[in-house]
Amino acid sequence: MGPLQQVRVVELAGIGPGPMCAMLLSDMGAEVIRITRLSPSGLGVPMPPRFDLLNRGRIQVPVDLGRPEGVDLVLSLVEKADALIEGFRPGVTERMGLGPDECLRRNPRIVYGRMTGWGQEGPLAQAAGHDSNYIALSGALHCFGREGQIPVPPLNLVGDFGGGALYLAFGIVCGILNARLSGQGQVVDAAMVDGSASLMTMFYGLRAMGIWSQTRGENLLDTGAHFYEVYETSDGKFVAVGALEPKFYNERLQRLGLSAQELPNQFDRNHWPEMKERLKAIFKSKTREQWCQILEGTDACFSPVLSMEEAPLHPHNAARGVFLELDGILQPAPAPRFSRTPPEVQRPPTPPSPELTRKALLGWGVEEDRIESLRRSGVLG
Numbered sequence: 283m284g285p286l287q288q289v290r291v292v293e294l295a296g297i298g299p300g301p302m303c304a305m306l307l308s309d310m311g312a313e314v315i316r317i318t319r320l321s322p323s324g325l326g327v328p329m330p331p332r333f334d335l336l337n338r339g340r341i342q343v344p345v346d347l348g349r350p351e352g353v354d355l356v357l358s359l360v361e362k363a364d365a366l367i368e369g370f371r372p373g374v375t376e377r378m379g380l381g382p383d384e385c386l387r388r389n390p391r392i393v394y395g396r397m398t399g400w401g402q403e404g405p406l407a408q409a410a411g412h413d414s415n416y417i418a419l420s421g422a423l424h425c426f427g428r429e430g431q432i433p434v435p436p437l438n439l440v441g442d443f444g445g446g447a448l449y450l451a452f453g454i455v456c457g458i459l460n461a462r463l464s465g466q467g468q469v470v471d472a473a474m475v476d477g478s479a480s481l482m483t484m485f486y487g488l489r490a491m492g493i494w495s496q497t498r499g500e501n502l503l504d505t506g507a508h509f510y511e512v513y514e515t516s517d518g519k520f521v522a523v524g525a526l527e528p529k530f531y532n533e534r535l536q537r538l539g540l541s542a543q544e545l546p547n548q549f550d551r552n553h554w555p556e557m558k559e560r561l562k563a564i565f566k567s568k569t570r571e572q573w574c575q576i577l578e579g580t581d582a583c584f585s586p587v588l589s590m591e592e593a594p595l596h597p598h599n600a601a602r603g604v605f606l607e608l609d610g611i612l613q614p615a616p617a618p619r620f621s622r623t624p625p626e627v628q629r630p631p632t633p634p635s636p637e638l639t640r641k642a643l644l645g646w647g648v649e650e651d652r653i654e655s656l657r658r659s660g661v662l663g
Contacts (some may be wrong), residue, residue, distance in 0.1 A: 283614075284311020286623040289364050289458065290646075292317065292356065293340065294380070296369030298438065299446030299474065300397045301336040304367055306451045308339030309616035316342045316640055317356055318634065320663045335613050337631040341642040344663025346632045351661045353379040359400075359646050360385045360392055364461070365454045369397040372407050382469045392467040393457030397450050399441070401473035413441035413474065420445070420479035421486075429499025430508070440603045445477025500551075502526070508558040509534075509548060512587060513565035520587035521565060521573050535583035538564055634663060 288311040316337065331337070345352040357380070360366060366385055368375050375381045382394040399416045400406040406419075414435045417423040422440055427433045451471035461467050480561045488494035493502075500506040509525050525531040531652040532542050538561075546553035565573065570586050577584035588596060594605040594612055606615045609630035616625040632638065639662060643653050656662040 283623070283628075284309070285538065285620050285623040286455075287311035287623070289313070290362060291315070291454075292359050292363045292366045294356075294366070294368040294370070294375070295319065295342070296397070298336075298369070298442045299450065300367055300369030302443050303395070303397065303446035303450040303454070305336050305339055307365075307445065307454065308628055311513055311623065313645075314340040314567065315359060315646060316340045316344050317347075317359075318344045318546065318663075320344050327545040327606075331631050331633040332609055332611060334631050335611065338608070338613075339628040339631075340648070341629075341638045342632070342634045343639045343642055346661045346663070347380070349376055349661055350379075351656060351659065355652075355656060355661065356380055357384065357650070358386050358648065360648055361389050363389065363392060364458050365393040365395055367395045367450070367454070372396075372398065372402045376637035385654065391461045391465060391468060393454050393461060393470060394467065395450050395454045395457075395470045395472065397446060397472050397474075399446075399474045401476060402471045413438035416474035417441045417445070417478045419475050420482060422482050424496070425485065425504055426461050427498045427504075431498070433498070441478050445479075445481055446472065446474040449477035449480070504553075506554060507599075508554050508561050511558065511561070513562060515568060515570040515573060516566055517569040517571075521570055521577075522585050522587050522608060523561075523583060525583040530581050530583045534577070535579065535582070537577055537582055582629045639663075 286307060291304065291307055291312050293314050293315040293316045294320040295301070304314050304316065315436055345355060347353060347356070352417075360380075368380070376383075377511065381598070382396075385392050385394055385586055396402060398407070399411045399413075414423060417435075417440050418433075422445075423433045423435060424455070425433075425435050450470065453470035453472050457468055457470050485494055489496075489501075495501055495506075498504060503510055505511055509523060509531050511523050512520050514520055523534065525534045528548060531548050535542050535545070542548075546557065568576075573584070574586055578586070586592075586596075593599060601607060604626070605612055608627055611630070616627060619625070636657070639651075640653055644650065653662065
């Protein structure tokens with residue numbers, strides 16, 4: 283199951299990008315054991331475990347990391363792991379006795395994945411922050427928004443999950459590959475400010491060329507262009523158009539009953555505002571479904587803007603199994619796909635239980651007597 287089967291990961295529980303990274307690795311077949319605090323903290327939003335989908339695929343083991351026996355238990359798991367994930371401020375795991383030096387002494391091949399917003403060093407390294415702060419500093423947030431409006435945070439997709447979880451997962455897999463070649467582990471310093479800046483690489487290139495304005499809503503991909511926009515339909519719904527290439531743009535014009543020969547050049551920015559107004563009127567003349575019948579499935583680069591309720595029901599998503607239902611909860615399926623080692627969700631998110639804890643620790647080679655002793659002493663929740 284999955285291309286990462288036989289990879290073992292210790293996750294020190296956190297919030298946001300750390301759990302997302304662990305979920306991605308688990309979806310790909312890795313065996314991830316999630317170490318939680320006896321009294322875990324979160325975002326302050328009560329969430330029953332079955333709805334905390336980022337925790338799917340692994341068993342939660344509550345450990346008192348304030349006691350030496352708890353720290354030693356985690357280090358014994360580190361000895362058998364390929365990687366560790368932690369998402370605390372710099373220096374916290376060192377004070378806990380679970381820093382990279384301690385872990386690499388116990389397992390020289392361990393890949394120690396560190397997830398932070400600002401990185402392990404720098405003037406802001408110890409400051410608190412969240413997704414919007416990190417993407418603000420990388421230049422990404424400034425680009426999101428329409429002309430004349432303030433920047434709009436794109437959920438926490440760009441910082442937490444794109445620039446954070448995905449880069450950490452990529453770094454961990456790279457580190458594991460290198461460790462298997464060299465026999466040596468290392469630290470992966472994944473910072474959301476770094477990752478979100480990396481995601482902006484193409485746009486920094488366009489800026490250097492002089493063809494990307496710092497003013498929001500004036501550019502090719504930020505709703506400045508009439509051919510890369512979202513338009514409202516007559517029923518109050520929306521459609522997205524993205525015909526960048528002239529051949530696709532011309533096909534869309536034809537299907538809208540327009541002629542390219544009678545219109546300004548597609549890339550003449552002086553005419554973008556007037557063309558946008560013209561297209562607004564055209565798309566407002568029909569319902570979303572009517573436009574789907576005319577444009578969807580063609581080379582006009584068109585799609586309806588679907589809600590979270592609608593997306594799983596779309597025929598394309600249904601045919602590909604983009605979403606799945608697990609434990610009664612509809613959720614995105616693992617991605618990407620593999621032809622020979624297809625990934626799958628190993629288990630729904632579940633609350634800690636003595637039996638699950640026992641089975642997980644036994645599977646990692648912890649002796650039963652030790653498990654019972656730690657439980658009786660209160661080190662294991």
